Amino acid sequence: MGDMEVTIKEEARAEIKIWNYVFGYAKIAAVKCAIELGIADVIENYGSPMPLSELASTLRCEPSRLHRIMRLMVHDRIFKQEPINQHTVGFSSTPLSRCLIKGGEKSKTAFILLMSGPTCLAPWHSLSARVLETGNNISPFEVANGKDIWSYAEANPDFSELFNNAMGCKARLTVQATIEGCPEVFDGVENLVDIGGGNATALSLLVKAFPWIRGINFDLPHVVAIAPKSDSIENVGGDMFMSIPNADAAFLMSVLHDWDDEECIKILKNVEKPFQKIKGRL
Template sequence: MGENAMVEEEALMLQGQADIWKYMFHFADSMALKSAVELRIPDIIHRHDGPITLTQITTSLPDATSPDPTYLARIMSLLVRRNIFSAHHPSDGGDTLYGLTHSSRWLLSDSAVNLAPMLLLENHPTLLAPWHYLSHCVREGGEAFKKTHGGDIWALASESPHFNKLFNDGMACTARIVMEAIILAYKEGFESIGSLVDVGGGTGGTVSKIVKAYPHIKCINFDLPHVVATAPEHDGVTHVGGDMFHSIPNADAVFMKWILHDWSDEDCIKILKNCKKAISKEKGKVIIVEFVLKPEGKGLFDDTAFVFDLVMIAHTSGKERTELEWKNLLKEAGFPRYQIINIPSFLSIIEAYPA
């Protein structure tokens, strides 16, 4: 090996070491971000209508009995490096001013679209614990969540009102974000149908957006009885409790956002076959909103899709799928035709037809 090759190899090994250190402590980013949300730091800065000092943040912390500004300074330093917050150092030597960035604006609690509830859900101890069982799943199969908690995530939600609310709030906040993109990008898809059932629609936030934008559509929000029991009333929406593995209410179209990724191929085929029974063979369709894995993808959210595939191992029995996997799944369930519609979102629309 020549001298130049040796220098290059040493540089690559050093970079490799740096990468391992970075990934070893990636959880620190999540914990710092979670603490900022719990402390309502984005909201505090937003209320001041501009960048503020650490002292101003500390004195505005909710329920703070004896706040420690040195801890906060260290947390903010990391979050500034991650571009979650901005930091301006006055030339006169005054206190550093911390401001919002395009990232932290997604964490404002009073914003119509914000990711704070999803961040708190995914970083809750209940959902973090199964991640320690990934290697167990490789060795012996099974589901990480069941290994950790003795039952699946749906059972826990039905038994724990606190976790059920945490889960529903997380799902609702992502629904609002995705639906803004869908409402704008899928206009022709909605205009052609008269009735729609949202399968696994949670508390109805998603379908309420659809009926508000397209009031001619008769909408049904369909989910497990304990979920719809806590659902608020929405104009033009009928809540129906049931089990998608048994039957699905009839409609021109079935809408499923972030549902099939929670389930195995076998379970997805059962759900899709029930979808097929619920729609007409001639004009019916199933509107699936999910990730489409792109192994060589370089898009904004392609990396996130592969992270979510591991989220599925940790929390469900499901998986994220490539286009070929979606094609094979749909074909086996009785949907020989499909098209993928890209929208400005982290998810895509997969339109499936029974004929």
């Protein structure tokens, strides 16, 4: 291939890519719309390819508008289009659309709604200002929303619930992999504290897989106040920078990345304190 041909191909690729940037938000907007309308739930429950007319009447949507959204999602392989008869096609589920079913095993709806909602999107709008700034350590979230994320969650219960559910989506995936990949780390552990355990999704899976464990779900008071209650898990509210409940082992998932090095050292020293007495495992 000559230099000229390479340049033409690169320019064509650049042209395609730039339009993806221009309209990149449309895909996430369609997915958000699908979650809010419950499109994946309705199609999954229908059990066979669902015609547009039925989908529109079940969702009480204007069919031509719904059709435009569905076309985008079929193009993105979120839903499949399959023949029902010679004249009609219908929409079917895929593994991807099952991630958009509310409350499903593989559901990622809470995470998508969290990240595509105005509170989490706002900081991204001032990314360039953040890059230009020097000497200001206030997080972009706080600049955009007026409070750090944990205080914001405390003051906004709906955001807090969505955040905890979003973390649950991720925890279901990663904790299952931990249970399957390294069950031996839980041998002999009678009580386990999950530091920053949110709504206790991780602990619920762990105590189910290793029923000899008693769990302590430790998080900020407003978080544990609404965490589900269970016989094998105690919810304890507190501040990990002050002290952490005693246990033979501590579980810390997706927590340290939120803090700078000095703060992480403080948390880990607080984890270490009760362990010095009982030779624990982190």
